Amino acid sequence: MPHPLVLPLDHLALRGDPAAPALRLRGSVINHEALNLRIGRLAAWLLTRGLSEGDRAASWMGKTEIACLMPLAAARAGLIHVPINPLLKRAQVAHILSDSGARLLIAGTARLGTLEDGDLSEAKTIEEREADEALDGGGDALPASPGSRDTDDLAAILYTSGSTGRPKGVMLSHANLWLGALSVAEYLKLGADDVTLAVLPLSFDYGQNQLLGTWAAGGSVAPLDYLTAKDVIKACAKHQVTTLAAVPPLWVQLVEQAWMPEAVTPMRRLTNSGGALTPGLVIKLRGIFERADIYAMYGLTEAFRSTYLDPSLIDGNPTSMGRAIPHAEIMVVAEDGDEAAPDAPGELVHAGPLVAQGYWRDAARTAERFRPAPAWSRYGGTAVWSGDTVKRGHDGLLYFVGRDDAMIKTSGNRVSPQEIEEAADASDAVAESCAMGRKDESLGEAIVLFARGNGDEAGLRAHLKATLPNFMQPSEVVWLGEFPKNANGKIDRTALKARIAS
Template identity: 30%
Template sequence: MSINCIRTIIENAANSHSDKTAVCFKNNSITYAELLNKVNQVACYLQELDLPKDSRIGIYSNKGIDQVIAILAILSTDYVLVPLTTLLKPEQVEYIVEDCDIQCLITDKKHLESIAVINFAGKVISYDTAGKDIPSFEEIYKYYNKSYSCDINSYSNAVITYSFGLSGKPKGIVISHRSLIDSARVVSQYLGLDETDVISGTLIFNLDYGLNQLFCSLYKKATLALHRLILPDDFFNHLINDKVTVIPVMPVHISQMFDEDEHRLPTPELFTHVKTITSSGGNVTAKMIKDCKRTFPQAKFYSMHGLTEAFRSTYLDPSQVEIRPDSIGKAIADVELYVINEDGKECGPREVGELIHRGGYIYKGFWNAPEQNALRFKSVQILKDVINIEGQLTDEIVVATGDYVYKDEEGYFYFSSRQDDMIKTRGFRLSPLEVESVVDKNIPQINQCAVFGIDNEQIEEEVVMVYSAASKIPEKEIIFELKKHLASYMVPSRVIYKKSLPLMQNDKNQINKAVLKKELSVK
């Protein structure tokens, strides 16, 4: 079996740290030996389903120890994991199921009803006993006690994660076993993680950032303390009760943490055990850093910048966070970053251009999306006027990120804008077209509608919808309808009525969103 797969580090941890707590959640915990045993039981059952190699298996459930077991069991087979956030509505789950042809869904009792709504024809497995026709982990743990072994190729497909792309439909990015291991290695190295760490498992597992917390824990034989983020008070209690040392969050979580009366926040003395805070998935503000420094005085703050097409490009060293809080940092180990203009020439200091990612952590590509792949995954020839590629193989792939950045005189990168009009809110990326298409399909009274993002320091961008109709529709009615079809983070926070919408001069079928944004910013 390859040394570059998640299965190897599970076995290594169980062999060397069998009695150590691997995962805890609320009042429950599981050791590394127990974890490997249960993973083997579920993996054995999955293999007996006798699905074709590389079949996709989805996980659609709330967070818990069984969810971790399911993830690791799938990664111990020759199947491919597709994590699905419970924020998605049934019709969105149905789209992903059909897009990558999911053959089996693992879920909890709470979400069985949602799966029934989409008339899923594949195999369904529940964590808890839910009826004689649905196999459960409870039964698998009781009856499957065979030995289990597997042989996994590091370059095989391991995971497909979905995010919202330019087409308005979610696009799956394919990640290999090798990429999962490489990501755990590099993060563990620059964060200085070790086996004494307790890593907060607050992030959802449909994001590679969330999955990385699990894999870093396994890689360093640390403990992953799962938590479902609901209220700031609950989160602070989780940090105290689980003695968390590493807090991976998104900027929106930091805003939520400190969106309370300052006098109600726990005292810093309760958090001296917290040594590291990491943030990715959006811009970090000076206020966020100040709030974290005040409440977690011993913690080093790492601001990081990742891509859909590659695990991570940059991180900002904690020594620089207060000096240059707006910077996304410098390239991580094994990555080269270049900023090029429209002519393919390298940009000078403080000249804005497109960020090109070369080297490690590049994913395999988008699932069933040749146009998207052609847009983002480029031949190294794109850098022919920047680097010397004489004599090199020219089939090397780099990522044209679509992120527009600039670099200062000391080599630190700063984010400027995105190539497309994607909205980044609460740590998620979404396409305006996804929301607009739902409006078009479900609210026929609306003639035209434009969805876009407006800067909001607390959540990166807030989703705004401007529409035209014969007469104004009560905002509550629009929101009520959209909530039926969209994940909560996709529902507009502001809905504005106008008798008519401005159009582009060169295309009278296209709404001029720039004019609308300008009007709102003036107000």
């Protein structure tokens, strides 16, 4: 299928007005001209570290300037960037370094000090301050990559959070990331005067596109490593933020805070992925941000992003995933391989130029997930078979049903955890929740509902009985003061599953 001209990823640094802000750091603002220059300097410095084209260069740090420049600097130098979530510990970092075959690791002194003998595998370590000195030293800068460069070359390996096993590296090309950035800029209607607050990890595909999508539109990014929800609100006011991206657990924290007018008034759009928004959460967001557009989205690292819901539809369809984003074809495939009928469940299959190149050095798992698109696909070629069950309504909107491996099989019924969670979250007793199955001799699986709220179990159960059928009622409610979160800020379902298995 035709798509816009694809250029090497580092050309994103050339799309903005040279004099306009591009990166808002704690003590300075870098314009687009300086952004391109500093990307070139960092790229040139990387090549003095003994690296060759195609080598993997890893970074393990917070949202510093180096962390923000690395995706484009590594691409300009012909390297493959491996961003590592700064919240990960030495065991996970050692696995990523070994699996990726990284030749270089840039990190701060404190993080490097946590590593032990053997953790680095083939990687040479460099302290982040050395890269900072190279940026400020006025050295040579590599020019932008030639437009003739093969954009099917790998630009990054993004490691999943590993909630279902050891993290696996998703291989993303220049074309994947370039078109992903253009797609996001288009459907979010980003402009050169937009300011994005980057609160999500830059190692997360959704987090990295806080940078890439904004720069594709010529806008500016304010990176933030926050400790509390109040830090996010203060940063929104300080930088006059127009675009805020988050995952549901963070939105839950944010709507529980008092928002100052100077943090609310500039806001144009809120974006959500990494889990569904609930109707109650949409109402709370709307109560704070009356004029901002709310974008509900669905994505998977293997295809970057798949769907978004037009903000004009969210109040009437708060649980919908929407429709395909630009440059994506989204199919709902029935068990027989045909297109699922309206309102019938099927597997979400994503085809088109955003589909990644597979898992790094893992042919077996690549073959499981990356398979030929259905014969009736418009794009054809290789597609990502998500493993997620969805349905498409008669109105053409998509709705998430559940992951095949997360569905609860109880009393002969297949129950979506999301449906139980949406019902629980709509009660006055619950702020956030997570439902899952526990093995049970008579039921097959009993439903366990983890909840954070006021502890009013009688009120919660009365609400659930009025809302859900008998076979969907929890056998047990476990109240938590705080949910465990994984490195990307999502609820850590693996940790919760371990609690009910022990």
